[in-house]
Amino acid sequence: QVTLRESGPALVKPTQTLTLTCTFSGFSLSTSAMSVSWIRQPPGKALEWLARIDWDGEKVYNTSLKTRLTISKDTSKNQVFLTMTNMDPVDTATYYCARKAALWYYFDSWGQGTLVTVSS
Amino acid sequence: SFELTQPPSVSVSPGQTASITCFGNKLGDKYASWYQQRSGQSPVVVIYQDNRRPSGIPERFSGSNSGNTATLTISGTQAMDEADYYCQVWDTSTKAFVFGTGTKVTVL
Numbered sequence: 001q002v003t004l005r006e007s008g009p010a011l012v013k014p015t016q017t018l019t020l021t022c023t024f025s026g027f028s029l030s031t032s033a034m035s036v037s038w039i040r041q042p043p044g045k046a047l048e049w050l051a052r053i054d055w056d057g058e059k060v061y062n063t064s065l066k067t068r069l070t071i072s073k074d075t076s077k078n079q080v081f082l083t084m085t086n087m088d089p090v091d092t093a094t095y096y097c098a099r100k101a102a103l104w105y106y107f108d109s110w111g112q113g114t115l116v117t118v119s120s
Numbered sequence: 121s122f123e124l125t126q127p128p129s130v131s132v133s134p135g136q137t138a139s140i141t142c143f144g145n146k147l148g149d150k151y152a153s154w155y156q157q158r159s160g161q162s163p164v165v166v167i168y169q170d171n172r173r174p175s176g177i178p179e180r181f182s183g184s185n186s187g188n189t190a191t192l193t194i195s196g197t198q199a200m201d202e203a204d205y206y207c208q209v210w211d212t213s214t215k216a217f218v219f220g221t222g223t224k225v226t227v228l
Contacts, residue, residue, distance in 0.1 A: 037217060039217075039219075045222075046206065046219060046220070046221050046222040047155075047157075047163065047206050047208075047219040047222070048219065049216065049217040049218065049219060052216075052217065060214070060215045060216055061216075062216060063121055063214065063216070064121070096162060096163075101168065104151065104153075104168055104169055105151065105153075105209075105210030105217070106151075106153035106165055106168040106169075106208060106210075107153075107155075107163070107165060107208075108165060108174070110162040110163055110164075111162065112162055113162055
């Protein structure tokens with residue numbers, strides 16, 4: 001059974017850096033074709049893909065946020081991390097991590113999401 | 121960057137058919153997936169690779185993709201199908217995932 005769980009601060013101040021952790025089980029990111037992404041959703045708005053990290057270490061970012069994002073992984077701990085710098089109130093959202101299906105480019109498992117509010 | 125556009129809302133009567141469209145430039149050249157997101161819950165994939173249903177997804181969900189438009193069809197819509205629906209593709213040029221703007225389906 002595949003599970004993913006996001007964790008991190010519920011509240012950050014403007015200009016601060018956000019660090020989120022995705023802890024997963026039921027698969028290994030050292031397995032070929034495995035990939036984990038971060039996706040966010042502002043309240044009442046659409047899903048927005050942020051970044052992905054693949055089993056071989058390849059990293060891809062949303063071009064509009066690339067300068068602010070860093071994705072990394074600790075394969076031994078089954079964790080994926082996301083840092084986002086210079087947080088702004090418009091970054092208030094529920095942040096999800098999700099696993100890409102092995103053979104196809106869609107997300108077959110999602111975490112429950114973590115709400116991050118940016119406010120002074 | 122690649123963009124996907126969906127109608128903001130679709131209304132359907134119970135038992136009728138709901139069609140949700142997703143528009144993107146030459147979308148038919150890519151594989152489309154669809155997610156259902158009920159209120160307060162995480163998204164769940166209902167269609168992938170244009171028209172394939174994951175195990176556990178009811179047969180009333182079907183998909184197609186041609187030209188510039190992908191379509192999710194819900195046949196015999198039930199009250200439990202009321203949710204937000206998002207299309208999604210993988211953009212081969214940027215190696216990035218793209219989500220549509222989302223459609224709220226209301227079962228009247």
